[in-house]
Amino acid sequence: MKVYFDNAATTAIDEEVLEAMMPFLKEHFGNPSTIYSFGRETRAAIEDARKTIAQLINAQPGEIIFTSGATESNNTAIKGAVNYLGVERIITSLLEHHCVEYSVEFCRDQLKVETVLVKTDDKGNIDLDDLKNLLASSDKKTLVTLMHANNEIGTLLDIEKAGAICKEYKALFHSDTVQTFAHLQIDVQKMQVDFISGAAHKFHGPKGVGFLYMRKQNKVRSLIHGGGQERGYRAGTENVYGIVGMAAAAKKAYRNLEADKIYITELKNYFISKLKENFNDVDFNGNTDERSLYTVLNVSFPPSDKSALLLFTLDLEGICCSGGSACGSGAAAGSHVVKALGKDENRISIRFSFSKHNTWEEVDYVVGKLKEKL
Numbered sequence: 001m002k003v004y005f006d007n008a009a010t011t012a013i014d015e016e017v018l019e020a021m022m023p024f025l026k027e028h029f030g031n032p033s034t035i036y037s038f039g040r041e042t043r044a045a046i047e048d049a050r051k052t053i054a055q056l057i058n059a060q061p062g063e064i065i066f067t068s069g070a071t072e073s074n075n076t077a078i079k080g081a082v083n084y085l086g087v088e089r090i091i092t093s094l095l096e097h098h099c100v101e102y103s104v105e106f107c108r109d110q111l112k113v114e115t116v117l118v119k120t121d122d123k124g125n126i127d128l129d130d131l132k133n134l135l136a137s138s139d140k141k142t143l144v145t146l147m148h149a150n151n152e153i154g155t156l157l158d159i160e161k162a163g164a165i166c167k168e169y170k171a172l173f174h175s176d177t178v179q180t181f182a183h184l185q186i187d188v189q190k191m192q193v194d195f196i197s198g199a200a201h202k203f204h205g206p207k208g209v210g211f212l213y214m215r216k217q218n219k220v221r222s223l224i225h226g227g228g229q230e231r232g233y234r235a236g237t238e239n240v241y242g243i244v245g246m247a248a249a250a251k252k253a254y255r256n257l258e259a260d261k262i263y264i265t266e267l268k269n270y271f272i273s274k275l276k277e278n279f280n281d282v283d284f285n286g287n288t289d290e291r292s293l294y295t296v297l298n299v300s301f302p303p304s305d306k307s308a309l310l311l312f313t314l315d316l317e318g319i320c321c322s323g324g325s326a327c328g329s330g331a332a333a334g335s336h337v338v339k340a341l342g343k344d345e346n347r348i349s350i351r352f353s354f355s356k357h358n359t360w361e362e363v364d365y366v367v368g369k370l371k372e373k374l
């Protein structure tokens with residue numbers, strides 16, 4: 001049996017998405033920057049996709065730019081806020097994805113920006129009182145960057161509260177919403193965010209395409225220089241079939257969101273109950289209640305000779321899951337996120353992440369194999 005429990009790393013592309021993309025791989029190949037009919041066709045498809053994404057997050061189409069993925073979107077927002085919006089100070093946490101963490105480090109080391117870490121607890125929750133205090137303690141123009149759902153442990157940020165705090169102190173607010181866009185309702189007005197990011201391959205779309213939302217008052221210029229595509233906000237010929245696929249995947253995800261959410265939540269809860277039933281010393285990294293993203297479960301097993309090789313043993317049994325933070329890699333090497341929780345570092349942490357394609361039988365199979373192998 002093959003079980004794919006690594007949907008936070010990437011997801012299988014939907015048939016309907018592939019069908020929407022195919023004409024743009026075959027017939028409609030025109031460069032969208034050209035003025036003749038071939039180019040106008042692909043330009044129209046891009047603008048349609050822009051409207052779709054904007055509508056889904058309650059933004060305006062002009063506030064969306066298409067990128068090569070979330071890594072580029074997050075780099076653009078963070079470095080751009082320093083380079084173009086006068087940010088002198090960045091508040092972030094120890095739990096961010098490397099593309100945010102290293103962008104912040106770049107701003108600190110190369111652009112001489114002050115960086116500050118907000119306190120987090122042993123479940124990965126952000127201390128919002130500390131955020132308030134940090135914002136109150138300086139007059140420097142500040143960017144706050146805090147992810148909406150942690151990709152490794154699933155802990156959710158109270159993003160509306162965080163947004164309100166940033167607004168109160170006139171700070172810019174960037175949130176990496178890669179794991180939540182198309183999995184939870186996103187409303188950039190309610191959340192009072194200035195920047196969010198998305199990547200199509202996290203919601204059954206194609207790889208290598210994403211978007212960045214930038215509030216119209218706070219737009220940053222292009223990270224990479226070249227042509228005037230994306231109205232000058234992102235140089236380089238657009239990934240037309242990818243953009244079309246991303247919009248189709250997002251539309252489908254939001255159409256079925258409530259039903260998929262209920263299904264996946266029940267599956268995750270079943271997995272949790274089966275683990276508790278079968279293992280005395282099982283623990284979970286991050287929240288497991290409603291402050292947790294329903295697609296992610298990070299399980300911690302006690303250390304033993306067998307558990308050290310667990311990911312590889314599971315792979316041999318056809319089970320795909322993840323250890324470290326490198327999405328999709330088999331590395332069981334210490335995760336910076338789990339480390340930041342202050343837990344016993346000798347325990348083995350495995351991230352299982354789910355999609356609408358997973359089944360109860362798969363959970364039974366995985367729990368059975370864990371029992372056999374641990």
Ligand SMILES: Cc1ncc(COP(=O)(O)O)c(C=O)c1O
Pocket residue numbers: 008009068069070071072097099147149150151176178179199208210327
């Ligand atoms: C929270 C988060 N941010 C950013 C990324 C980077 O996305 P991409 O590799 O598509 O650029 C990922 C996944 O890889 C992620 O889970």
